[in-house]
Amino acid sequence: MATITADPATSYLTSENTITSWLLTRDHKRIALLFFASITFFFFVGGIAATLIRLHLATPEGLLQPDIYNRMFTMHGIVMVWFFLIPSIPTTLGNFIVPLAIGARDLAFPRINLASWYVFNLSGLLLLYALIMGGVDTGWTFYTPYSTMFANGYVIAATLAVFINGFSSIMTGLNFVVTIHRLRAPGMTWMRLPLFVWGIYSVSIVMLLATPVLAMTVLLVAIERFMGVGVFDPAHGGDPILFQHIFWFYSHPAVYIMILPAMGVISELITCFARKTVFGYTGMTYALMSIAIISFFVWGHHMFTSGMSIYAGVVFSLLSFFVAVPSAIKVFNWTASLHKGSITFDAPMLYALGFILLFTMGGLTGLMVATIALDVHLQDTYFVIAHFHYIMVGGTVSAYFGGLHYWWPKISGRLYPEMWARMTAILTFVGFNLTFFPQFILGYLGMPRRYYTYPPEWQSWNVLSSAGASILAFAYILPLGYLGWSLFRGERAGPNPWRATGLEWQVPSPPSPYNFERTPVVTAGPYLYDAEDGSFTAQNGIVNA
Amino acid sequence: MRSLHPEIQYATLSQQGETAQLGMWVFIATETLFFGALIFTYFVCRDAYPKEFAEAGKDTVLWCGSVNIGLLLTSSLTMVLAIDAAADGRRRHLRYWLLATAALGIAFVGVKGFEWYLDFAHHDVPSIDFILKPAEAPAGELFWVFYFVATPLHALHLLIGLGLIFYMLWRVRRGDLSPAYFAPLEVVGLYWSFVDTVWIFLFPAIYLVGRS
Amino acid sequence: MKTSATHEPALLYVIAWLVLVLLTAFNIGTAFLGLGVYGPVVQFGIAATQAAIIFILFMRLKGPPSLKWIFAGAGFFWLLFLYGLSTTDYATRQGWPS
Numbered sequence: 001m002a003t004i005t006a007d008p009a010t011s012y013l014t015s016e017n018t019i020t021s022w023l024l025t026r027d028h029k030r031i032a033l034l035f036f037a038s039i040t041f042f043f044f045v046g047g048i049a050a051t052l053i054r055l056h057l058a059t060p061e062g063l064l065q066p067d068i069y070n071r072m073f074t075m076h077g078i079v080m081v082w083f084f085l086i087p088s089i090p091t092t093l094g095n096f097i098v099p100l101a102i103g104a105r106d107l108a109f110p111r112i113n114l115a116s117w118y119v120f121n122l123s124g125l126l127l128l129y130a131l132i133m134g135g136v137d138t139g140w141t142f143y144t145p146y147s148t149m150f151a152n153g154y155v156i157a158a159t160l161a162v163f164i165n166g167f168s169s170i171m172t173g174l175n176f177v178v179t180i181h182r183l184r185a186p187g188m189t190w191m192r193l194p195l196f197v198w199g200i201y202s203v204s205i206v207m208l209l210a211t212p213v214l215a216m217t218v219l220l221v222a223i224e225r226f227m228g229v230g231v232f233d234p235a236h237g238g239d240p241i242l243f244q245h246i247f248w249f250y251s252h253p254a255v256y257i258m259i260l261p262a263m264g265v266i267s268e269l270i271t272c273f274a275r276k277t278v279f280g281y282t283g284m285t286y287a288l289m290s291i292a293i294i295s296f297f298v299w300g301h302h303m304f305t306s307g308m309s310i311y312a313g314v315v316f317s318l319l320s321f322f323v324a325v326p327s328a329i330k331v332f333n334w335t336a337s338l339h340k341g342s343i344t345f346d347a348p349m350l351y352a353l354g355f356i357l358l359f360t361m362g363g364l365t366g367l368m369v370a371t372i373a374l375d376v377h378l379q380d381t382y383f384v385i386a387h388f389h390y391i392m393v394g395g396t397v398s399a400y401f402g403g404l405h406y407w408w409p410k411i412s413g414r415l416y417p418e419m420w421a422r423m424t425a426i427l428t429f430v431g432f433n434l435t436f437f438p439q440f441i442l443g444y445l446g447m448p449r450r451y452y453t454y455p456p457e458w459q460s461w462n463v464l465s466s467a468g469a470s471i472l473a474f475a476y477i478l479p480l481g482y483l484g485w486s487l488f489r490g491e492r493a494g495p496n497p498w499r500a501t502g503l504e505w506q507v508p509s510p511p512s513p514y515n516f517e518r519t520p521v522v523t524a525g526p527y528l529y530d531a532e533d534g535s536f537t538a539q540n541g542i543v544n545a
Numbered sequence: 546m547r548s549l550h551p552e553i554q555y556a557t558l559s560q561q562g563e564t565a566q567l568g569m570w571v572f573i574a575t576e577t578l579f580f581g582a583l584i585f586t587y588f589v590c591r592d593a594y595p596k597e598f599a600e601a602g603k604d605t606v607l608w609c610g611s612v613n614i615g616l617l618l619t620s621s622l623t624m625v626l627a628i629d630a631a632a633d634g635r636r637r638h639l640r641y642w643l644l645a646t647a648a649l650g651i652a653f654v655g656v657k658g659f660e661w662y663l664d665f666a667h668h669d670v671p672s673i674d675f676i677l678k679p680a681e682a683p684a685g686e687l688f689w690v691f692y693f694v695a696t697p698l699h700a701l702h703l704l705i706g707l708g709l710i711f712y713m714l715w716r717v718r719r720g721d722l723s724p725a726y727f728a729p730l731e732v733v734g735l736y737w738s739f740v741d742t743v744w745i746f747l748f749p750a751i752y753l754v755g756r757s
Numbered sequence: 758m759k760t761s762a763t764h765e766p767a768l769l770y771v772i773a774w775l776v777l778v779l780l781t782a783f784n785i786g787t788a789f790l791g792l793g794v795y796g797p798v799v800q801f802g803i804a805a806t807q808a809a810i811i812f813i814l815f816m817r818l819k820g821p822p823s824l825k826w827i828f829a830g831a832g833f834f835w836l837l838f839l840y841g842l843s844t845t846d847y848a849t850r851q852g853w854p855s
Contacts, residue, residue, distance in 0.1 A: 099554070104554055105553045105554040106552075106553060106554040107554070108554065108564050108568065109568060110552075110554070112568075170572075170575050174568060174571045174572060174575075175568075177571055178564055178567050178568045178571060181567065181824060182560065182563075182564045182567065183554060183555075183564075208571060208574060208575050209574070209575075209578060209831065209832075209835045211575070212575045212576065212577075212578035212579035212582065213578055213579070213582040213839065215579055216579055216580075216582040216583050217582070219694075220583075220586065220694070223690075223694060224690075227671055227672035227673075227690070228672050229671050229672050229686055229687075229690060230687075230690055231586045231589070231590055231687055231690065231691070235683065236683045236684060236686055236687055237590065237593065237594050237597070237683050237684030237687060237854065238590065238684075238687060239589065239593075239853065241846070242586060242589055245839075245843050245846070246582055246585070246586070246839070249582075249839055296835065296838050297838060297842060299842075300842065300845075300846070307850075307852075308846045308850065309845065309846045309847075309848075309849040309850035309851070309853075311845060311849040312842075312845040312846035312849060312850070315842070315845045316842070316845075514553055519556075563821070563822055566825070567822070567824060567825065567828065570825050570828040570829055571828050573828070573829065573832070574828050574829070574831045574832035575832070576832070577832025577833055577836070578832050578835060578836065581832065581833070581836040581839070582836075582839065585836070585839055585840060585843070588840070589843070589847060591797075592847070593847075593853065593854035594854060607785070611781070611785060614781055615778060615781070618774060618777045618778060618781070618807075619774065621774075621811060621815050622770055622771065622773075622774040622815070624815075625770050625815045626767055626770065628764075629764045629765075629767065632763075632764050633764075731817075734816070735816050738811050738812075738815050738816045739816075741811060742808045742811050742812070745804050745807045745808055745811070746801070746804050746808065748781075748784075748804065749784060749788075749797070749800035749801055749803075749804050750801075752785075752788075753784065753785065753787075753788035753796070753800050756788035756789050757788060757789050757790060757791035757792075757796075
């Protein structure tokens, strides 16, 4: 297929140049870039908090006053969970790619898409206000009765920021669900959808069904703190554990909000860079949907030691084992997809391979903490912290960077410098493991989380972790450099530099404002790669040698 | 009358209209969970303290709640008649039924406001002016916490619905709606009937406790 | 394309409205009957019936597209998980109610 380089004047980036054409855009691609900016900003805010935490924990004496340390880990959690991990892949890569991948000209509700960005930033401003005014020290989980009655800090501002942020999530999820149901191009049946789109669809369902419960939860916390009386207050007959029930009813599915789109990205990367179709496509779609649904049944595993009934604990522990099964199926299928593939180790593939290992480690340790007998010892230790960072950072952030590099040519019209990107991917992997593996050991040894100090005999593990964090920080800053450079000096990309099969690769890089001149007709399933001779069939049916 | 084209991502106006309605149904599902979570906390407490909740519930003003549910049920009727008038192109009827719906909604707000005034008079407002009756202590105050979270939230949703109705009236005047495309009105109608449904569930929770 | 001739007659909605009002009156009546533990079951059951009439008739769940049913039911169905699984705690916890 001849390389078609788009006339830069007609791409979505250059078609209009005024500020209002960006701030009042309805184009999903521009809105994706707006979200990129916000997400990146909050990633660094949360990252600064993490840096301060690891600097503090390098010695038992620490750097920060205990009260400030508490505010630091709280803000790290709140920012990273709601202002980076949950929105990251859906609002950036999802917004940009999903309409292209299904053959649509935009999402179903472009104005709601733009509104969700403004709502997101409004919630971010409110959170920054809380942070600058002195912060919150409850932990990102806002447990009662501390948050409602005893905490000094800007609890009401922080909870209202989370409340408003929830609207942004709901708007995003609503848009994707309706779009994927109704705006698929002719021939794009459900079972021909790329797994990235299935990932976005499944995550949107979770966002829609879980976030409203969070909204009510944080609203009740704010009201109880404001009024001095409420349903979480034992003195009035209320139940502090009730807070944990409704909080974790959202927050457990929330962690699957963080991983489902990442899993979707990984399927795209593995297939493209192994030049093979995915093993077990149907199983992969069922796995994504099962994870989304079963994720709602397991929240009590955060509450084994809270005072909840032990019988409920047994039920939740069993259900938590079930939710691991579809995740494991996905790991097996990715591995099988690699088998006999023609693998190239471009940066996206390096991130994907890292994901598979780190997600597996995170998942297996999840099973360990889902076991009540172990969790009694591991709850609220660094073991849990290591477990969830393996999934969220080793998993989601790796997938985010992998997807970012994969779709960078499509989004920007430029190729990034491959050697810099590969080095960064490897550096990320090394830095990550050095940061978080020692934390498994610290947790096993008994170091509690959210403590500003620790016994001196654990310092060497903490130093290793902090050293790893410094490498990780550097590895996260590097892409700002070389991706930014590529915008001005990178080689211009053709429509399909990776020779991939998705519909998004059949249009110019960067795409024109309305995506497709004519609505494509889909005649092929996804990932029709031939590992033997390198040919592939795009989803619009065109065979490429 | 303006000529209507579907937005670029839609092939036909009909697809656009049906998709808009689907979007509102998705939103309604989220609102179901939002209010459902609140009602869940209500049930946890009521189940644990049935006598105290019954005692607390005696103070609610049944006639206000009953009039209000009557007003809202009627407003769902007037709304659906407005939508059918739009489908038939009967513009005058459309405006009258919309105005009727708005009037019923405003009446609801009026009755609710008066009821809150009565609740103040009975010293049933937690944290601001609350006197605990001996038979309802201490969990009875949680009934009133639920009441003063649920009813303002519902009223807020209703006010937004009123705003949407007035916005529809404005669009009707501009000639935006026609039998060929009146999906915005259908979407507002869905939202309005949902606000009605929330009250249908709040009604037994608030007004039918402790009456026997 | 939706045409003007395809909607139900107004009388149907008036009758439905009447049924809703009568159900409300009936609901209020049951409150005075002293049904004890079954009171909320009956009352919320009546409320659910009223909601079903509103959803299916007034909110036109009957009409196309049939996808609406899934979205309409999903919220209520999901609440069952919240209520149901939490009950495993509240029904078996020693020390609740406090």
